[in-house]
Amino acid sequence: MIRVMIERHIADSLAEHYDKAARDTLQLAMQAHGFISGEALQNTDDPNHRLVIATYRTVQDWQRWHRSPERLEMMAAINPMLESEEKVTLFEH
Template identity: 50%
Template sequence: MIYVLIERRIAEGMATTYDESARDMLQQTYAVPGFISGEAYEDMADNNHRFLLCKWRTSRDWQKWLHSAERAELINRFAPILQEPEKITLLAV
């Protein structure tokens, strides 16, 4: 089992748009093989700094999703509202 920490910085004034898109994306991820769970977090000092902590069965499952056309389509929704590309960190248990 692995954890994937996704860090995103949202453009000013786009938090509501991000929250709606992120919620939809997380719900769609529940159907992806190997996905176990995900939790969203907001930096208490900066509400434009967000984190998503996901649990995956294997690194292979995550990599397959990371490079899938479905994820690419979903992540393209975020492109206009992010200040910079998302940062992904893989964590071992």
């Protein structure tokens, strides 16, 4: 089992649009092979700083989702809302 940390910084005034797109992306991810769980968090000191924590069965399951047409399409909508490129870090036990 692995944990995927996805850190994002949203541009000012786009939080509402980002939240909807992020929820839609999480709904799609939940259907991905090997997906176990996921949550979206907001920094208490910086409302534009977000963290997604997802649990997948294997690194390969995450990579399959990361490269999937569904995620690429959702990221095409999310990327313009970000101040910088998302940072993805994988952790394992």
